[in-house]
Amino acid sequence: MGARRLLREMRVAWAIGEKDMRVYYLKPPSLMFGILFPFSIFLSFVIGRNMPINRAIPVLIAQTLFFASSSIGPVTIPLERRIKTFDRFLSAPVSLMTVLLGKTIAGFIYGIGISVIPILLGVAFFQSSITDLAALTAGMILSASAFAAMGIMFASLPGQGPGQVLMPLNFVRIPLLFISGVFIPVKDLPAWGQVLSVFSPLTHTIELVRGGLGEENFFETPVSIAVLFVYLAIFLFAGMYFHKINQRRE
């Protein structure tokens, strides 16, 4: 693909992302699964425990990144497929990857926008300090991208509406919380749990966020960055593969 073509595809991806922001950010499922859900889980986790709030901040950041970024795709794609606006992308002179990247941008910005709030609150009111800006930035950018692509991958499975996609997605998202060092740090997990945690993208989000806010890491920063990169690619290509199956079936 030439540079001109690439630039064109990027402009179209941005147009798709921008349209999704405008249309879907304030839809009830986006607000419920992207904002209410992670904050509720966080509160049920911290209330009644003697955990210093600045130690809980990385958990909240990781959870909001995880839930907010991965909720936009499952809201937009099934709805657009049902009302046939998704056909507009399939009949437009752009590649399927560009369409999915556009959808990823919408999830990415949603996740970043919401997870910045606990960072600001932590820094302003709860003595959190950013000690490794590069790790924090890389963690947030890669996690928001990977989770947005994860949402799109689930949304690309044949389904009728957002509810039907969000259910299997939550079936995966919630158990991941238990093996990713969110509730129990990875170092305190049993050996099998530590092995399992390597394969969870959320582990590497919380590792990078904790590292960025001056806490101890279990995995080296480059390892977490590499794992998130791999997941981003897997989710995007799996999403594309599912769409191609849909095109053959529909």
Added chain:
Amino acid sequence: MEMAVRAINLTKYYDELLAVDHVNFEVKTGEVFGFLGPNGAGKTTTVRMLTGISKPTEGTAEIMGYDIQKQSIQAKELMGIVPDISNVYTDLSAWNNLIFTGRLYDIPKAEREERAKELLELFGLYDRRDDMVDDFSKGMKRRVCIAMALMNKSSILFLDEPTTGLDVQSVLTIRDLIRKLNREDLTIFLTTHNMEEANQMCDRVAIINKGNLIAIDTPEMLKRTIKELQSVEVSFQNGKRDLTKDLAKFSDATHVVKHGDKYRIYTDAPSTILSVVWKYAETKGLKVITVNTLGPSLEDVFVKLTGVKPEAGSKKRKGKVRRRFGF
């Protein structure tokens, strides 16, 4: 002549169900091509394959010479699509719907704004450009949908049931617009189950049934293929009693049907029947009020070929009047 569309062995299976069966046809540039068929015949599936929305199980299609599978970007740049349902963004204004479409085709900002303004004015929606499409009537949404399909100045426009369910005014507006676009050299691929619409608008039509293409020709040539549906319609001033039995005795009449004060004499030799009717009227002392010779309608052809009556919405006009004599 360059072909605007070529369907080459287009085939689609939904699991075991064969929806479109090795369909081949060509659409010439600049023509209005009607694609007719009963519900479930494979019309929309064919259009979805032609436009790259759905992948064929077998075969392919070419748009202006570009293969929709292998050169999909080039092919898609040349087409505009109005699907069977108005797939507009109801949470966006009419203006933003058009602008977003322009961005999907990567039309430069100034050009897409100019084009959006031009199209909204053409469709009588410019004054409502900032209103959410959700508040629009069905006809207005349809117009927005067609305007979106015209944003990229395509060479071929696919219209899938563009007037179904619309009020008369919107139907007439859209038909006028299609004619106008066609006069400006836009090739039109019109999918419809409205026979009258196809008859009025199309240069050629193809009829698909159960996934198979069963006829393709001009409407008039198709009508000529079923001679037995030609008829002579006659009414008499003094014809108080039922003359059906008398008229059915004419040697070239296949059967006679009474419609109110008129008799329709079906025949494959209308001119012979005409002279027999005159002689009969003279003999019986009857005064002929009107005589019309009727050809089969496109709907007759459709029913004959598919065995299916077109649905409501296909306003039928029984027969085309070839010649009309008033007395």
